[in-house]
Amino acid sequence: MAKPPYETEREQLRRRFLSDGDAAGALAERSRQAERIVREAWSEHLAPAFPSGLCLAAVGGFGRRELFPHSDVDILLVSAQPLESSGALAAFVGSLWDQGLRASHAVRTPAECCRLDPQRPESGVSLLDRRYLAGDPELYARLEGALARWLRAERLELARSLCRGARARHARFGNAVHQLEPDVKESPGGLRDLHLARWLERLEEAPAREPGSPDDPAPAWSLLSRLRCFLHYRAGRDDNRLSFEAQEELLEQDFAPWRDAGELMRDYYRSAREAWRRALGRLEAWEGRGSPLWIQFRAWRARVSNAEFSAARALVWVKAPAQFERDPEALWRLFEFTGRHGLPLARETERRVEALLPGLRTAWSRGEPLWPPLARILALPRASQALRAMHQTGVLKALLPEWGEADCLPIRDYHHRYTVDEHTLRSLEALEELPCAADPLRRRLAGLLEEAGDPTALRLALLFHDLGKARALEEHTPHSVKMAAAALGRIQAPGEVIEHVGRLIERHLDLSRLMHTRDPEDPATARRLAERGETLERLRELTLLTYADSSAVHPGGLSAWRGEQLWRLYLAGVRQLTRELETERLPRLAAHPPPLAAFLEGLPARYLRTHSEKAAEADLRLCRRALERGVAVELEPRESYWSVRLAAHDRPGLAAALAGALTAFGLNILRAEAYSNRQGMALESFAFEDPHRALELNPSEVERLKALLERAALGRTDVARLLANRPPPGRPSRRARVEPAVSFDSEASPAATLIEIVAEDRPGLLYELAQTLTAAGCNLEVLLADTRGHRALDVFYVTAEGRKLTPARQAALREKLLAACRPPTAP
Amino acid sequence: MKKIEAIIQPFKLEEVKEALKGIGIDGMTVTEVRGHGRQKGHREIYRGQEYQVDLLPKVKIEMVVPEARADEVVRAVLASAHTGKIGDGKIFVLEVAEAIRIRNQDRGEAAL
Numbered sequence: 008m009a010k011p012p013y014e015t016e017r018e019q020l021r022r023r024f025l026s027d028g029d030a031a032g033a034l035a036e037r038s039r040q041a042e043r044i045v046r047e048a049w050s051e052h053l054a055p056a057f058p059s060g061l062c063l064a065a066v067g068g069f070g071r072r073e074l075f076p077h078s079d080v081d082i083l084l085v086s087a088q089p090l091e092s093s094g095a096l097a098a099f100v101g102s103l104w105d106q107g108l109r110a111s112h113a114v115r116t117p118a119e120c121c122r123l124d125p126q127r128p129e130s131g132v133s134l135l136d137r138r139y140l141a142g143d144p145e146l147y148a149r150l151e152g153a154l155a156r157w158l159r160a161e162r163l164e165l166a167r168s169l170c171r172g173a174r175a176r177h178a179r180f181g182n183a184v185h186q187l188e189p190d191v192k193e194s195p196g197g198l199r200d201l202h203l204a205r206w207l208e209r210l211e212e213a214p215a216r217e218p219g220s221p222d223d224p225a226p227a228w229s230l231l232s233r234l235r236c237f238l239h240y241r242a243g244r245d246d247n248r249l250s251f252e253a254q255e256e257l258l259e260q261d262f263a264p265w266r267d268a269g270e271l272m273r274d275y276y277r278s279a280r281e282a283w284r285r286a287l288g289r290l291e292a293w294e295g296r297g298s299p300l301w302i303q304f305r306a307w308r309a310r311v312s313n314a315e316f317s318a319a320r321a322l323v324w325v326k327a328p329a330q331f332e333r334d335p336e337a338l339w340r341l342f343e344f345t346g347r348h349g350l351p352l353a354r355e356t357e358r359r360v361e362a363l364l365p366g367l368r369t370a371w372s373r374g375e376p377l378w379p380p381l382a383r384i385l386a387l388p389r390a391s392q393a394l395r396a397m398h399q400t401g402v403l404k405a406l407l408p409e410w411g412e413a414d415c416l417p418i419r420d421y422h423h424r425y426t427v428d429e430h431t432l433r434s435l436e437a438l439e440e441l442p443c444a445a446d447p448l449r450r451r452l453a454g455l456l457e458e459a460g461d462p463t464a465l466r467l468a469l470l471f472h473d474l475g476k477a478r479a480l481e482e483h484t485p486h487s488v489k490m491a492a493a494a495l496g497r498i499q500a501p502g503e504v505i506e507h508v509g510r511l512i513e514r515h516l517d518l519s520r521l522m523h524t525r526d527p528e529d530p531a532t533a534r535r536l537a538e539r540g541e542t543l544e545r546l547r548e549l550t551l552l553t554y555a556d557s558s559a560v561h562p563g564g565l566s567a568w569r570g571e572q573l574w575r576l577y578l579a580g581v582r583q584l585t586r587e588l589e590t591e592r593l594p595r596l597a598a599h600p601p602p603l604a605a606f607l608e609g610l611p612a613r614y615l616r617t618h619s620e621k622a623a624e625a626d627l628r629l630c631r632r633a634l635e636r637g638v639a640v641e642l643e644p645r646e647s648y649w650s651v652r653l654a655a656h657d658r659p660g661l662a663a664a665l666a667g668a669l670t671a672f673g674l675n676i677l678r679a680e681a682y683s684n685r686q687g688m689a690l691e692s693f694a695f696e697d698p699h700r701a702l703e704l705n706p707s708e709v710e711r712l713k714a715l716l717e718r719a720a721l722g723r724t725d726v727a728r729l730l731a732n733r734p735p736p737g738r739p740s741r742r743a744r745v746e747p748a749v750s751f752d753s754e755a756s757p758a759a760t761l762i763e764i765v766a767e768d769r770p771g772l773l774y775e776l777a778q779t780l781t782a783a784g785c786n787l788e789v790l791l792a793d794t795r796g797h798r799a800l801d802v803f804y805v806t807a808e809g810r811k812l813t814p815a816r817q818a819a820l821r822e823k824l825l826a827a828c829r830p831p832t833a834p
Numbered sequence: 835m836k837k838i839e840a841i842i843q844p845f846k847l848e849e850v851k852e853a854l855k856g857i858g859i860d861g862m863t864v865t866e867v868r869g870h871g872r873q874k875g876h877r878e879i880y881r882g883q884e885y886q887v888d889l890l891p892k893v894k895i896e897m898v899v900p901e902a903r904a905d906e907v908v909r910a911v912l913a914s915a916h917t918g919k920i921g922d923g924k925i926f927v928l929e930v931a932e933a934i935r936i937r938n939q940d941r942g943e944a945a946l
Contacts, residue, residue, distance in 0.1 A: 451880075522844070522845070523844070523845060523847070523848060524845050524848060525845050526843060526845050526917065526919075527845075528919075528921075566866060568866040568867075568868065568891050569866070571887075571891050572844060572891050575891075578878060578880060581880070750879055
């Protein structure tokens with residue numbers, strides 16, 4: 008059977024498009040073909056039956072003359088009176104379908120057209136793109152008049168309905184423009200967003216023309232429509248998903264100018280970003296209208312607003328834009344505001360920041376130390392939001408040019424859903440969302456995040472972990488490390504931060520690989536983990552890094568099943584690293600000079616993992632001084648805490664005496680480590696806070712503290728008496744309280760018993776615990792104490808009379824330790 | 835035709851896939867599952883908190899193969915998933931009445 012003429016014409020059109028890629032021509036031609044068929048059908052079936060009182064209009068894409076190859080042909084029959092079912096109408100619609108036209112028709116009176124159906128808001132929207140085709144011209148003129156009046160009266164309601172629909176559509180796609188297999192019509196930044204911007208513009212009282220429509224084709228419309236046209240022809244139906252396979256097929260077309268899929272997709276993302284921004288600008292403008300003045304005023308004066316920035320409609324606005332020119336620091340304060348409150352920038356604010364970029368690039372190319380403001384942002388609770396705002400405005404690329412290489416970078420991988428930049432920002436968000444998680448696994452990981460403390464290095468590692476994919480997709484990690492070092496070095500980040508970040512990036516795939524290839528219960532896996540994780544602190548960070556990285560691959564990236572695997576692996580690593588604190592002692596290392604090798608012999612292997620050779624040499628000098636004088640102390644201020652290192656001949660109760668002395672001085676211990684070497688020298692280090700800034704404000708206090716620590720180390724001061732004079736500490740709020748837990752493990756080491764204690768932290772806790780152990784006749788072989796928030800995590804390896812603790816001794820000690828964990832009651 | 839269901843340790847998945855690929859078996863369905871046989875669950879203690887792990891993570895591989903190849907496939911899974919420890923998993927072999935490829939309605943072994 009011969010094909011209907013329309014089918015033949017459609018086939019010719021398809022061939023022409025696939026050879027020249029001219030979407031505008033193809034859409035206009037298809038619209039002309041459809042229009043001719045519809046007019047012919049009208050003349051044959053409806054015109055004789057309705058010489059007046061009925062007219063025909065094209066609406067939607069057909070109305071815009073933007074008819075994609077397999078889109079429905081939307082037509083509106085306007086009837087002066089409600090129309091009963093009619094044989095002529097059925098014949099009209101039937102003939103359209105017989106011609107191969109997928110007609111979607113509606114019959115309404117002018118009054119019905121001027122009504123917004125909350126269940127079908129798209130019917131009102133489609134009328135924005137209408138044009139007369141045939142029939143009673145007076146009736147159509149009446150419709151135009153009625154619609155103009157209705158749109159004037161209801162434009163706010165219609166715009167709100169459009170905004171709600173658009174936000175819901177964006178949310179369906181995770182608000183992500185940068186998807187690896189996007190829907191070129193519906194995804195954020197798709198063609199629908201260009202239409203949305205146009206509709207919202209037309210609802211303005213005095214619309215300002217913007218490019219981006221078929222009347223004024225912009226690059227975004229041109230590329231998006233070309234892609235959609237191709238996808239329709241490729242699938243033979245209304246399919247708009249630019250899948251990996253479709254991308255490959257597109258590259259084979261004669262009209263395709265792209266060398267590879269990466270180039271094609273980067274072109275797509277540029278267009279989608281343009282469409283997305285245009286739509287957001289319109290959405291934000293309309294969403295702010297229509298509310299009573301006092302609501303707007305209240306939003307302006309919202310609690311989080313300050314003198315420079317306001318938070319209104321969950322967006323950040325600049326109160327005095329000229330401020331950016333007067334004060335360059337204002338830009339950093341804007342991003343800090345965003346990172347503190349977790350609010351995105353309004354499109355208007357983005358535009359103001361974008362205008363500053365040329366000046367910023369020039370200023371920043373002079374090698375200014377840009378680390379301090381970035382460090383401030385990275386320490387904020389919602390740093391990811393600030394980094395996203397910096398990325399969207401181009402500031403992040405200007406600050407860290409290496410980041411620009413990840414901009415819109417696609418990954419050809421069926422597991423990944425987003426480009427490298429989007430994946431990276433989502434990984435940062437995944438980490439920040441952990442504290443709000445409700446499921447048990449994420450609660451446990453949230454605990455790790457709390458324990459990890461300062462998130463700066465972890466966030467930087469996430470920011471740079473995949474940048475190397477811009478240079479080598481397979482073995483990207485070494486490139487990521489180099490790019491991080493170059494970028495952070497340029498902004499003058501501290502060397503230890505660069506090294507820390509580099510280590511994390513270098514090992515960011517370790518846990519994922521082990522999860523897939525090793526048995527978490529196998530001791531060899533635990534040894535491998537310990538070897539790669541090196542310390543408990545780093546293993547914790549690598550676990551969080553793996554969690555964030557996996558979670559950002561796609562929305563279900565880290566299923567409960569995979570999360571459990573990760574947790575089991577983490578536990579295996581923790582057990583091994585805790586065991587190694589006591590069992591893995593350094594031998595005499597031939598690689599080091601003899602004095603250093605003799606000093607290191609017998610210290611836990613952890614020592615060399617947490618100390619550089621330079622730091623070890625400094626400790627050796629400390630030990631030499633201690634050999635001469637019995638004790639040596641070094642005290643130095645760090646960025647947010649003080650550090651003290653002390654060497655002395657090991658003796659029972661040494662760690663307790665030092666912890667007590669620090670507490671008696673009014674200092675809060677944050678971390679502590681204590682171990683001894685083969686020569687019997689104890690090396691103790693404490694990090695502590697000085698809440699009253701006594702050391703900073705009174706230099707003489709530094710010497711007084713050193714003297715006190717020396718006396719305590721030599722047993723020449725009664726620490727218990729000093730502590731008795733301190734006022735009892737206050738308790739944290741109920742929500743921050745921690746139930747104490749004490750666990751014993753005599754299998755962890757061949758020679759000592761491991762005791763792990765979790766308790767609510769308070770000044771003097773470490774002293775109380777160490778003193779309890781000393782009083783019970785225990786010798787502290789190793790001590791590792793850490794404090795996060797109100798939680799203290801203390802690990803002791805102890806012996807009694809040179810042996811492990813017996814079960815009876817453990818039972819007695821448990822009660823005493825639990826009692827020591829409980830805060831003293833106020834007198 | 836036989837359906838072969840193998841419940842294996844997650845960390846053995848890549849090895850099993852490679853072994854199957856080595857004998858020309860590419861089609862399979864892999865599901866993340868939880869369960870236990872004799873291995874049972876266990877208790878874990880972390881930071882003084884006790885966690886009961888009842889159902890352990892496992893991977894289920896399902897494939898339908900011509901009857902003549904079923905033994906060979908089972909042998910490949912056995913060899914590649916074996917560690918000798920409790921928890922290695924199980925293999926089930928079931929009869930399959932019919933297979934139909936939805937795309938073109940191929941039936942029987944032609945649909946595999």
